[in-house]
Amino acid sequence: MTAALAIRAAVPWWLRSNAALAGVIVLIGIVYGIGASVSDRFLTLANLLNVIEQTTDLALVSIGQTLTVLAGGIDLSVGSLISLASCLTSGLINGNPDRVVPVVIAVLLLGTLVGLVNAGLVVTLRVHPLIVTLGMGAILQGVTLLYALGPVGRVPRGFSFLAYGRIAGLPVGATLAVTLCMLIALLLRYLPLGRQVYALGDDANSARLVGLRRGRILMLVHGCSGFCCAATGLYLAARFGVGQPYTGVNYTLASITPVVLGGTVLSGGRGGVVGTLFGAFLMSLLNNLLNFMDVSKHYQLVAQALIIILAVSIYVERRRME
């Protein structure tokens, strides 16, 4: 008993709320083990940085998604919002370096606003976030297609630095994503509203009886999710040099895998963004491994699906043991 307490006290808080984190790290180790036997290039620093760079987009969306899941909800509008953000970014900048700063700010604000509208609809219409964000996703996809039916605009060379640049050897986009993740982890930990995100996800009825303001909590999580989607859109525009109206489609479901792998419980109330970051890294690493093994992209999708189902079943088993 005391030993257990001592062990727990020795673990930093951001690990403690993420018991499943250990699981992800073990899985990452396994993938590395397999990778090392497949190719000697797998274990190099260059490949590690490469994988980290490729994790950026998935990590960004999933960090936002983690918040909505923690609060007991979900955000299914992320894919469309990413598409819209990427189209607006390249369409509005359209090669003009002077427009980069105002457009980036505008896109981030728009993403946040979309999230706030999602939260507002959930609260005022008393509709489950699943439905509200599904509808919002369809609306945003429609708006995106009204704006651009195909690749639109272009971004200046300098903007691509966000996707391909390195500062002190570190990929710029990924560093920003990690920074954002740490910031959100701190907000969840130290903001009263952050704590209440967990409470709402843990037991919505208790939250009401205790007098928590659900509207504010939902605005925080959906606002953050919208912001993260906008950031993902910016990143993708920088990576491809152009915005595309369907660029975000796959992210809606893909964003949930790292959340679950990282130990956030789908019903809410337990988990955290740090785990999600590792979950996203695991997914990229796995794709990287499959690339090394010359497995086709299509099988990679299958592998992803199997992993999420396996992960959830393991967690279900674990809960039953508790």
Add this chain to the structure above:
Amino acid sequence: MLTLEGISKSFPGVRALAGVNLEVGLGEIHGLLGENGAGKSTLIKIIAGALAPDEGDMIFAGAPARWSSPREAKLAGVHVVYQEFALFPQLSVAENVFLGSERRNRFGLIDHARTRREAGALLARLGVSLDVSATVASLSVADQQMVEIARAMTRNVRLLILDEPTAVIAGREVALLFERLRRLREDGVSVLFISHRLDEVFALCDRVTVLKDGRHVGTHETGDVTRSRLISMMVGRDLGDLFPPRREVARMREPVLRTERVAIGDRVQDISIELYAGEIVALAGMVGAGRTELALGLFGAMPLAKGAIHIDGARFTSMSPAKAIRLGMGLVTEDRKSQGLALLLDVAANITGPALAEVTRRGLVDRELEAAIAAREIERYRIGCRGPATAVATMSGGNQQKVIVARWARICRTVLILDEPTRGIDVGAKAEIYRIMRELAAAGVAILMITSELTEVIGMADRVIVMREGRITGEMPGSAATEEAIMHLATSERAA
């Protein structure tokens, strides 16, 4: 402190409160007594802002109060400790205590060290010492209750409402709770104490108000009223009318169900019981003693960890609900809404639920046959509804319960388990449920009834089995059962 005048509230199919008056003084412990279904829970939800009254006025601390949410009531100083608690099991004790009034540093951020320190201090003032970093899920029910009370004290609590606080805790813990409530009274806090246990009301309360069937029956100083007077106010009729007469049953030689050192989950251990055709056996014990787990295990809804179940002489080491139903068993669950009824479906579909094959013709459900069966059951059990096509959600709790009992009574041949079959239903419906149980027993079904109502145990049981902490602690014939004897077996602590 609090005055209610003419409060009324109706739900679809039931009038929960009809013109209730209540007055709680400053620094008074006021008891609220009533049978299950008398409207106590509805009343406190209204006081707490979780429900809005249809009619009536509420005055709190000298000002008219019309709260649109629990939040507003809290800000005014009304705190409720609900029977089912409003806790966050995955969060820590300290986080639960200060949820919504987080301890902050000068930057407005959560001060975790201060949160833990002050939570510890608050709990210490209540005379509890807990690991404030532990999750609430890991605490005992009594400690969880203390976390709730500590949370109420973090704000300017002026009226503390406790909904059946003693339903979940045992002897010594009850005494501690009372001592703490008296301490709060000295600090000028008003307490509204809901219970249906008379001894507790006399031990603790200054005044007591009795509700019956949603009406205000009377308010008395506890010093001026007798126990029997309160009982007749609460029940409004003799127990003799409530419970159908007992019949002598000739015990069969072989039990219809026998368990062989069964263990279920990690708490229910070493259960060996026998049930005989035609008898009603009450399974008594405190909430959390493992009775529900045992019921679920017997019915196959929780896996058997150890042991075996014999039914009609056949031995089973694993069970599933489908198998149990084939063997003629039935289970009326504790929570009819989430584990029993399909609320949005109609009465007919709910009655034929587990016997769908019977109403299926050429692969399709024969709705007419289904309705005919339902109509017969509605008639037989006097289920109050417009007809087989009535949606169950619109019916009163008592009638909903009759639907479930009818469902199982129709197809049950061997053993029927009823978990808290009369919780939250009115006295009339209770009497009906009791009558149905007797009829089924007379028809040769063995009935296992889990109940926390001791009057029910004594009024109905041919035999009483008592559980505590996952084990059987005793057994007695129904004719010899007394409240004292049952409570002793249900609560006595191993080594105090």
